Amino acid sequence: MNDGHDEAGLAAATDRFDKALSRLDQSLADLTGRIQRMKRIEVDTQRLVQERARLATELDKTSARAKRLDDSAHDVSRRLVEAMETVRAVLAKTE
Secondary structure, three states: OHHHHHHHHHHHHHHHHHHHHHHHHHHHHHHHHHHHHHHHHHHHHHHHHHHHHHHHHHHHHHHHHHHHHHHHHHHHHHHHHHHHHHHHHHHHHHO
């Protein structure tokens, strides 16, 4: 009778052990999946950081160009006003 009880206990222990191994395998598979997703996120994040840096540099260059164009437009406007004043002065003398 002890042998039957021992065998039943061994079978139950083996069954619990198999279930524990199965849960461990599933946990390992889940963890591996999360690690792979994390690596993809890290790669994507690095790519976004590089893209942001490139865009920031491009924005700085564009802003500098816009400033130069604005300064040039202001200078042209000033020169046009001076030229118009000169033309008015010449016309006023010839009248």
